[in-house]
Amino acid sequence: MNDPEIINLNNSTFRRLISAKEIEEKIALLAQQIRKDMGNAEVPVFLCILKGAFVFAADLVRNYDGLCELQFLRLSSYSGTDSTGEVKAYPGLDTDKLKGRRVVIVEDIVDTGLSMNYLLKDLRKYKPRTLDVAALFTKPSRLCHDVKVDYSCFEIPDAFIVGYGLDYDGLYRNLPAIYVKE
Numbered sequence: 707m708n709d710p711e712i713i714n715l716n717n718s719t720f721r722r723l724i725s726a727k728e729i730e731e732k733i734a735l736l737a738q739q740i741r742k743d744m745g746n747a748e749v750p751v752f753l754c755i756l757k758g759a760f761v762f763a764a765d766l767v768r769n770y771d772g773l774c775e776l777q778f779l780r781l782s783s784y785s786g787t788d789s790t791g792e793v794k795a796y797p798g799l800d801t802d803k804l805k806g807r808r809v810v811i812v813e814d815i816v817d818t819g820l821s822m823n824y825l826l827k828d829l830r831k832y833k834p835r836t837l838d839v840a841a842l843f844t845k846p847s848r849l850c851h852d853v854k855v856d857y858s859c860f861e862i863p864d865a866f867i868v869g870y871g872l873d874y875d876g877l878y879r880n881l882p883a884i885y886v887k888e
């Protein structure tokens with residue numbers, strides 16, 4: 707899909723807020739900044755928060771000019787069980803791989819900060835050496851939890867956005883730019 711200024715989908719009109727090119731440029735700069743901060747000896751673990759951050763994480767790691775690992779985590783209100791019947795907090799996440807490592811949480815958007823606040827506290831139990839947050843978007847006017855976002859691409863006003871991985875009711879994740887519903 708390309709990124710026109712106005713699109714009509716599902717009987718709703720969406721206006722483009724940030725173009726695909728602007729996103730691409732910001733992510734390239736962000737990847738360079740993280741690379742610089744990591745230095746040559748580090749192999750960071752990028753931890754992509756599903757589902758919304760999948761596009762951002764894919765572009766971030768492809769712009770990261772150095773060795774890195776990528777892991778995925780799904781925040782959900784329920785926990786899965788593995789074959790032994792043991793309850794796993796994060797099915798699919800190899801938590802042993804976080805110990806002693808420089809971990810960068812890759813999130814689509816920090817809105818009120820509720821999820822990130824929880825995640826930061828919870829992931830510390832796996833003993834990463836450092837735990838940073840890279841968010842594509844922050845909504846500073848909505849933030850009401852004590853969350854430090856170390857790397858952020860765009861600060862946006864209090865509006866509900868879709869596209870570039872972000873959805874509304876499961877739709878619009880495939881839009882290449884960021885849109886607001888009119």
Ligand code: IMP
Nearest residue numbers: 758816817818819820821865866867872
């Ligand atoms: P928080 O816990 O209030 O910070 O909310 C974070 C999560 O809410 C994000 O990871 C998104 O999944 C979702 N979210 C918040 N704002 C938006 C938005 O404008 N568009 C799409 N999803 C959003």
